[in-house]
Amino acid sequence: MKTSDLIEQRAGIVARMNTAHEADDNAAFEAAETELRALDAKLDRQRKIDDADRAEPGTPLNGDNKLTSEIRSRFNIGRAIAGAAGLAVDWGFEREVQTELAKRAGRNAEGVFIPTECFETRVLTTATGSELVPTEHRPDQYISALTASSVVRGMGARVLSGLTGNLSIPRETDSPAIGWVAENSALTSDDADFDAITLSPKHAGALSEWSRNMLMQASPDVESLLREMLARNLALAIDKAAILGGGTNEPKGVLSTAGIQKITAPTSLFDAVADAVALADVANVGASRGLLTTPEIRKIAAKALDANGLPIGIDKVFGGVSATFSNQVPKTLGGTPGTEHGMIYGDWSELLIGIWSEIDILVNPFESTAYSKGNVMIRAMATVDCAVRHPKAFVSIEDVTTATAAMPAVTP
Numbered sequence: 001m002k003t004s005d006l007i008e009q010r011a012g013i014v015a016r017m018n019t020a021h022e023a024d025d026n027a028a029f030e031a032a033e034t035e036l037r038a039l040d041a042k043l044d045r046q047r048k049i050d051d052a053d054r055a056e057p058g059t060p061l062n063g064d065n066k067l068t069s070e071i072r073s074r075f076n077i078g079r080a081i082a083g084a085a086g087l088a089v090d091w092g093f094e095r096e097v098q099t100e101l102a103k104r105a106g107r108n109a110e111g112v113f114i115p116t117e118c119f120e121t122r123v124l125t126t127a128t129g130s131e132l133v134p135t136e137h138r139p140d141q142y143i144s145a146l147t148a149s150s151v152v153r154g155m156g157a158r159v160l161s162g163l164t165g166n167l168s169i170p171r172e173t174d175s176p177a178i179g180w181v182a183e184n185s186a187l188t189s190d191d192a193d194f195d196a197i198t199l200s201p202k203h204a205g206a207l208s209e210w211s212r213n214m215l216m217q218a219s220p221d222v223e224s225l226l227r228e229m230l231a232r233n234l235a236l237a238i239d240k241a242a243i244l245g246g247g248t249n250e251p252k253g254v255l256s257t258a259g260i261q262k263i264t265a266p267t268s269l270f271d272a273v274a275d276a277v278a279l280a281d282v283a284n285v286g287a288s289r290g291l292l293t294t295p296e297i298r299k300i301a302a303k304a305l306d307a308n309g310l311p312i313g314i315d316k317v318f319g320g321v322s323a324t325f326s327n328q329v330p331k332t333l334g335g336t337p338g339t340e341h342g343m344i345y346g347d348w349s350e351l352l353i354g355i356w357s358e359i360d361i362l363v364n365p366f367e368s369t370a371y372s373k374g375n376v377m378i379r380a381m382a383t384v385d386c387a388v389r390h391p392k393a394f395v396s397i398e399d400v401t402t403a404t405a406a407m408p409a410v411t412p
Helices: 003-022 026-055 065-074 077-084 092-105 116-120 212-216 220-244 269-282 295-303
Strands: 112-114 158-160 167-174 193-199 202-210 261-263 289-293 323-325 343-347 351-355 359-364 376-388 394-397
Touching: 003 026, 077 092, 077 112, 077 359, 092 112, 193 351, 193 376, 202 220, 220 351, 220 376, 261 269, 269 289, 269 295, 269 343, 269 394, 295 323
Parallel strands: 158 351, 261 394, 289 323
Antiparallel strands: 112 359, 167 193, 202 376, 289 343, 343 394, 351 376, 359 376
16 A cells, blocks of 8 residues: 555544544544554554665566566577567567567567566676586687676666656755744745656667577577677666766766766865765765766776875775776866866765666668678667756766876875
8 A cells, every 4th residue: 555545544534533532532532543553553664665665776666576587587589589580480478578568668669679677687607607617619609899887777876667658756846944933923934846857768779780690599698698788788878878968869967967066176086085975965965875987097096105105095095985987987078188087976876767668679681781691680779868866966076187196195
């Protein structure tokens, strides 16, 4: 039962207590009071559940747990793509699931939907099971490109999945001021103010030619490759947009959001982080905080030495703040000489990532270039958006370059 339903029930019980009190009906009053105590306990538990749900990052807002589990265990990306290309006859489950995925997206797929649950399945690699894998030269095994890792979700961004229309979330911007008055004096009127943050569909996609053999070979190796490529590229696209998206055709990222707090020209990394923490404290920012910056800034911190020429330690340079380093963070933010590195501190649970569409893959075996070689052209698209709930929850530390001092001068 929802919190609002319980609150409505409580109001009804209180009304009954008032009626019993006015009628001097002690038995009816006590019966209602007993109900009220039981309901208050239930309401308290429900509010704790609501708080836990709001505080948990990356929790989807909807979904059938049984179906989700079945999709994770049975849905085969390679088989779905091969089926869409007419190269597989045993893709019955993948075809049946399309109806449910179309309900989630609020539309039919242009080609075939790939559910996001697929990308939550862990794949055994030689790193985790190397003692079970004999050393063997396999020139036929594909080696993926070196790419950055997705970091924004891991830092606590909230993911809202299964969206259909544009999303508008009301936000409290001001609450009535409390004032003290003398006896028989009037209170000063002060109203609450509200606005809203909105998320609307933004589309990202890729066009690629895949060989006929790749799609026909529905082996675990090929399935892992398809899954890894799609999940990685989508996650990286969302990551980049969430950090510095411009907000026109792509989502608006944290650094492009109006109203975030800023620190300019810090004298050292230590001072920069300390000032950012202080700004967040003053703004009553939540506890799920973290620092995100580039690997080059990590190098500066790692090389910092104390007065005795000994390493200070990254943790001390950043004042004990949890720090994450990624090449997804921009390194040329402008200014002079145009080599400023992004450095963001804040409560990452205040960042929302909305997902409207499962990955929609359209397979075209008749595209002229691919057709002449027996290959197929594949277009993958996803629809997402990002928004910051409270801009002051983030602090952008600006003018940070590789020449920035790691620590203030230390006198022996």
